[in-house]
Amino acid sequence: xxxxxxxxxxVVVGVMVGVEFSVAFVINRILNALPGDSGQLGRAHGGxxxxxxxxxxxxxxxxxxxxxxxxxxxxxxTGLVITAAGLLILSVIMSILxxxxxxxxxxxxxxxxxxxxxxxxxxRWDRYHHIRVAVIIAAFxxxxxxxx
Numbered sequence: 412x413x414x415x416x417x418x419x420x421x422v423v424v425g426v427m428v429g430v431e432f433s434v435a436f437v438i439n440r441i442l443n444a445l446p447g448d449s450g451q452l453g454r455a456h457g458g459x460x461x462x463x464x465x466x467x468x469x470x471x472x473x474x475x476x477x478x479x480x481x482x483x484x485x486x487x488x489t490g491l492v493i494t495a496a497g498l499l500i501l502s503v504i505m506s507i508l509x510x511x512x513x514x515x516x517x518x519x520x521x522x523x524x525x526x527x528x529x530x531x532x533x534x535r536w537d538r539y540h541h542i543r544v545a546v547i548i549a550a551f552x553x554x555x556x557x558x559x
Contacts, residue, residue, distance in 0.1 A: 416482060420475035421554050424499075427468050428544070428551045434461070435544045439537060448522040454533060458518030462511075469506060473499040476554065488557035495557070498550035502543050509539040 438457065442450040476496040483489050513536040520529060 416479050417558060420479050421558060423475055424472045424551050424554055427472055428547050431544050431547060435540050455518050455520050458514045462514050462518055469503050473503060491553045491557040495550040495553035498546050502546045505543050510536060
């Protein structure tokens, strides 16, 4: 029977995966389809809003997974939890090295000050984000599997 830490970790990571999946495959596609400068303005606002929340969420997910691994060290499934924590570490590293630098620039853009290659930068962010989403889905899958 799963304990509270396992359930909380799985829910926190699962909701994070849902938000990031939604950004990757729903929200950004909607924003890209908006007319004029609306999509770019929406992305800038989303970058500010989620940029303030997601670092805490990623770190919390990692800390919870690490706590689960430590407290369940001799239980079945701990290897899966450790691997999931490793994937969450990878997602944090990817965020810091690849996504945050682009986001920190793009969240300040307006139609008047954005660079000429802003669409290419957004496409690069999207590609990195898709990879990060795959990584956190894998982590979530391992956590769910460790519950069984």
